[in-house]
Amino acid sequence: MGALASAALLFPLLSSGPAATAEEPPDPRALQRAFAAAAERYGVPERVLLAVSYLQSRWDGHGGAPSVSGGYGPMHLTDLRSALAGAQHHADADEDARGDESRPVRVAAEPAGLPEPAELPARLRTLERAAALSGLSPDELRTSAAANIQGGAALLAAAQRESGRPPSADPADWFGAVARFSGADDTATATTYANDVFDVLRTGERRTTDSGQTVELAPAPEVTPDPAQAAALGLRTADRGPSECPPTVACEWIPAPYEEFGDGDYGNHDKADRPVSQKIEYIVVHDTEATWDVTLRLVQDPAYVSWQYSLRSSDGHIAQHLPLKDVGWHAGNWYVNAKSVGLEHEGFLTAPDSWYTEAMYRTSARLVRYLAARYDIPLDRQHVLGHDNVPGTTAATIRGMHTDPGPYWDWAHYFRLLGRPFTPSAGPDAGVVTIRPQYAAHQPVYTGCAKAGEACAPHGSGAVRLHTAPSDAAPLVKDVGLRPGGQDSTTGVNDTGARASTGQQYAVAERRGDWTAIWYLGQKAWFRNPVERPTAVNARGLLLTPRAGLAEVPVYGRAYPEAAAYPAGVPVQSVSPLPYKLLAGQRYVVGDRTPGEYYFAPTFDTTGHRVVRGQEEYYEIQFGHRVAFVKAADVRVFAG
Template identity: 80%
Template structure:
């Protein structure tokens, strides 16, 4: 919420801090405003990890290290996530596709999206400087914190513990639980400390202060609302409210926007799918509450990490474009835009998301690895005709390495230099491959860190990229397009090594020998061990599937048999792929609004999930031999 403007503000112009080291700019802003430097540093870390992003706005229109918001730019977006492209979010070929809905208006901008104008009024620094000069931006954020402390009737104490309420107010949250969760994260950063090299190449350090015990009762005096009551399923460390998705019948056997189920009694929950929304927060909530649209379990807000739950976890959302995955997964939509490299995600959202995923993984026994925590861009098409329409979010700019550190499962080597398995893990900030098509077709995207590597047909940067016959049946090469997943491997994905040659490593990928640049001095992968599979003896190749459906004989009367259709790829004898899990064949039959006729069909056939390309795939257990390397 916007705080009322103070009657007096610090002088403008010459009093704005001079540019210098980023660490020094925090020190000077703290001294000028009376905000403890540790509080200023920790708030900035939670918003931006001290990055400036070259003056580009975040997904919620936030600028600079302090994430001062001027969200008009964020509302110029169009084509929300599941309304763009050809993918049927439900992913059940036995029912009509469900992809489009009207885009609701975002309405009047709330105060949390307009903090830059208030920072300008308080500090006297012009808005353009707050957007583009890191030192000015830090000064503006410090002015907001100092104003919040004064308006609470509290002195500018040198003890960071006395600033809990001001930090909670800085979050912009309009409910007490989210404001408190945000402040708790800030003070966790203060207690543990951080050191990081920013996107401008500067090292910033916040020394650990483990004894700081904030005055948490200050939140009660802020007058914030309670979150919407409801049957939320969230950890206590996440601020979560209930904004339900509708279950509504339209007639003519049509209904929306999800399916009733009884998971995990009816089916196990094995996957968590990470999405970005391609829309602002208000638009996202409007869409998921539209009975004619599609659905997912949780939405996460970028500015402060707030979580809204829309479906009971026992029910099935329509989000991944693959009915087998939908029936066995939980979908998390993160406010963001794939094709805008510097429309960055906040640390607050990463942390909130990681706590939610840890909770879900513990509740359902889901392993915290990249075979079970999938991006939407890792979910396979169900059949050949659906491959080209599958979505590509959260894309190459989602920081999987940082995310898995927050999950408590950092991606680290587990074997020596001659290991038979590698797991992709470039240095996200330093690794900046060129992508195209963010703003316009054929135009290079802004340089930006990435967690993905490219795969070539030979150990040479000039060699063609490997081909994806599912995406391009005509045999055309893959491209550097930001939405082209045909020759891409992302952080956390593991592959079997074929050969190593100098600074290059070859792996099995989409039925091909594929090379990626992996120099010893700046490796883009770590070595490891794992289970791999290969066609059993006597088979020259085995089919690859996009879903693990039962054999025809398993279907009872009244349930139409679902085709077990292979994808257009070849897994050849001698090739090896890393195994994610062994899964029984299942099909959730849920074609009607009335749930009495719903059923889960289980077959005798088992499948293995494998990391086959950028997307996972399934092979029949009877077709392969598994070993450990």
């Protein structure tokens, strides 16, 4: 009864119900006081409660909407009813995940159904337990930030009791409870989660939440918990096997199958010898469009497709499925597949409020830093790609390419965690801009999340929309690859035809007042970029343009060798231009220069596999929302 009364006192301050008035402005410190009240009631050190909540949600409430694993509110209390969701993105559209014309098209079949709610693990049902411990109703725990924090504190206090340790005012005594709170079922993941919480606690944090609340956790560098507390919880030991992960994450080996079916077909990846055979140049970020358990079931299906790593939302746990030397079928472009590592994050593109947890962002960033250092991959947006940045291989495949992780993935925060924040590197007259809207405040309208043409829930976005003129009323720019008939692009959440994403760099075509134009898909594209609230920062970089005497040059979705480079027994792969043109006078930001390469691997028997390299060289460019390639002989490169 006391818990109900305490939550009721805070509820009017933090719920999304009452609108603020000029006479009664919202109290920006109410959330901070809610943490203090919950900590006092349940005997949990306030620092611990704040640090746990930060790792769960960065103290955001997300308007009462659930995360990708069904977690609600600042404490990410999980409710099984929202954990069951959606279709699997590798099974939709017509994308061949291999993207190699030398083999039959591999479009994955629909997977088996989702598990029943009762089959879900306890980590997806913490809201139920919080309700029982606190006396608060499930609805309160979902909709009231103050109640949600009370529920989280109750769970932490129970975890401390279950760990066999008495209540304590010393945060260091709560390492085991925090590890148990994670919901992880293995010691390594629980320990990694608790280490992250205590890293936040030691370094401190301060931010303004999505509801305008200011929350602060003062640094406490002197706190030194004993990780052995997690080891005493009696959790399972995950099989690391031959997994390739940094020591700062919890990694488990769950291998994808390499099996023959008959009739020359096999799955679900290719054997290789990277980086000896080919350099690994890209990291591709995906979202799973499936829950964790379904994701693992799919990647272990030999008739399905494959990727190197999966990352769990609730605690950041990582599963590796392929040796990094082997090639996964994940990007829909064989050239990119052969030279990339694929990371699948538990999530749903078209559910904007199905947010990604801080725990998953952090472990993903540590994994990417490890891969970048191991393979000398630059940490920029021409090498760390979203699946939605991978180009179609030919004109016919453009419309089938996937669009995850979509406009709601927070690239700015991700790159801060990578240690490469997007900052200005040039003055106001720079010839290059890096897209960087303020994620939380930047909320363009998207449509089609739940129903075609229907507006999606308002949410922060890292993408800007591109118009044909410096006006919000001007039509969006066209993408002739997506719409050969010449129709305008749309505001659809899966329509990448008029979208530039955080971290992507483009050559400036013109500046006019609050608007900036860039060269994009062979045309001038305008986005709103006011001085008082900029959506891009100025930068320097190498640019290219058609060499003298050429009115236009073709653009490609892969950098394949010239016909003369193919040895006997290896079919020549077509070098097919995409339906775009790079026109004289236009400029695009340059990425790598690379010789044409093709990995010939059409059979289960690896004896005949070959890497073909040509003399023809290509430049990668940021051409539209997706990257593209042009022949080096066709262009001139200069500093921008």
